[in-house]
Amino acid sequence: MKKNILFVLNNLNCGGAEKALISLLETIDYSMYNVDLYLFKHEGIFFNKIPKRVKLLKEPFEYKYFDMPIKKALIGCIQKGRVDIGLSRIRAGYIFKREKNKCYLHSKDLEVCFQIFKKCE
Numbered sequence: 001m002k003k004n005i006l007f008v009l010n011n012l013n014c015g016g017a018e019k020a021l022i023s024l025l026e027t028i029d030y031s032m033y034n035v036d037l038y039l040f041k042h043e044g045i046f047f048n049k050i051p052k053r054v055k056l057l058k059e060p061f062e063y064k065y066f067d068m069p070i071k072k073a074l075i076g077c078i079q080k081g082r083v084d085i086g087l088s089r090i091r092a093g094y095i096f097k098r099e100k101n102k103c104y105l106h107s108k109d110l111e112v113c114f115q116i117f118k119k120c121e
Helices: 016-027 061-066 070-079 083-098 107-120
Strands: 003-009 033-039
Touching: 003 016, 061 070, 061 083, 070 083
Parallel strands: 003 033
Antiparallel strands: none
């Protein structure tokens, strides 16, 4: 029975983690693993290097509001009638702004972020 693996990254722009992931994906034994890749943005210089056997999951449409200036995001959310996403964007901005060590999130904050992204699906 195959095991399932899920990789989650923002995008495949130039970077060490992105290159390492592509190298890993090229060496996985796909007879033993089902591999899914969840990218918040389907872009980057390594995007066309994704092996054919990797299942690329759908890009979350609402994520764009988390990757733009807050004022523009709120205007867009209001225009689309997605006040819930706008409020989530405000909360996420607050969480990331108050975090001193950008490489570390408290487990409670991480849980909030997962809830935000679940709402976007």
